[in-house]
Amino acid sequence: MSVGYRTVEVDGLRVFYREAGPVDAPTLLLLHGFPSSSRMWEPLLSRLGDAFHLVAPDYPGFGHSDAPADFGYTFDRLAEVVGRFTEVLGLDRYTLVVQDYGGPVGFRLAVAHPERVRAIVVQNAVAHEDGLGPLWETRKAFWADRAAHEAALRENFFSPAATRLRHVGHSPHVEAYDPDLWTDEQAFLDRPGQRDIQTDLFYDYRTNVASYPAWQEWLRAHRPALQVLWGRYDPSFQQAEAEAYRRDVPDAEVHVLEAGHFPLDERPDEIAGLMRRFLTSD
Template sequence: MALAHPERVRGIIIQNAVSHEQGLSPLWEARRRYWADPAHELEALKANFTSLAATRQRHLGSSPHLERYDPDTWTDEYAFLTRPGQAEIQTTLFLDYRTNVASYPKWQEWLRKTRPPTLVVWGKYDSSFAVAGASAYRDDVPDAEVHILEAGHFALDEATDEIAALVRGFLARLDGHKG
């Protein structure tokens, strides 16, 4: 949407979302194998992605602050993922994600060209998206505000107040930005 209507973008807030290859952790190797050979890798991806252990891991990552998490977040997600048809839906979405990765260079070019005010908040314990993905935004937008937090992929579960304060401050500064 930003590429189609850059005039509508006043700023960008990114929370553990990649647009650079270096942001994809080693966990993405299994997903890349699936992209390369969906027929042979489908069952392995389904079994892994929809398992309770993998669902829990997506939420906790390597966080040392497990007490900050409500176990309902992953048990509810697991209940959803084990509903009939969900494994197929999720693996189809994962197959389509390769189009995002293919679009990274175009997104990076847009960021370099437009240099929108950018706030990046990133949980350093994210097992899926590496911290290098957060820092990479500065390659495209040198003035990007990048904050590495004591949190995982779902950083809002662990750093709600901190992220809210960063977003409020960023939005307040946007009021003075002519974009």
């Protein structure tokens, strides 16, 4: 399955995206996490492009999209640009496939335009405080007093060890991970201006936590077709979050996988198979 690597202008910003599959097939809008980009979805582009139209944008400040210093990096702004991106491409109905930061972006899109959401597939993205483990205590301290905690956050947040840990987590199968995954991401993080961009955006992450009750209410009200694919070895997000989604959507399909924060790193064939069955079932 061939993949197209394209760029489109969205309100003055050049937004890079990957695209695969026939344009008249059901669309999957793939929203990536931190510190990755649309590249994390390559395993699905090659496995599901026969039956689906897959579109994976890079957010402003990530991957190959523009990263202007004066953009104002918040999750509201990222969601605004991605929403306009879907309109520019004429995507008026899609399944949201979200991982990590893709969750906050995707839930904002869903709340703004529920009529566009056909289904949701969650991969290690949080919408309940159940998912925030011990690592988040220091991060909450940063939100409470940015000036006092920013230096410590930067020292840890952007280190090569932290970038590797996001992938490998606590997995006993370290040999299954391609080290290019985190060395490539580290190269992006080390670009000029990136640490300022990502620090500003992570400071705004506190608005996601504040929005959890509203997202849960949206899930309960709309009861979308929902699949949760959760990597059990995630060092940051707790496994309890996978089952928390059932409180809002009782018939959600939940699978806990032998994988870490980026489940596609280890289980691409399994995930593609689960998604295909879920998205084609009556």
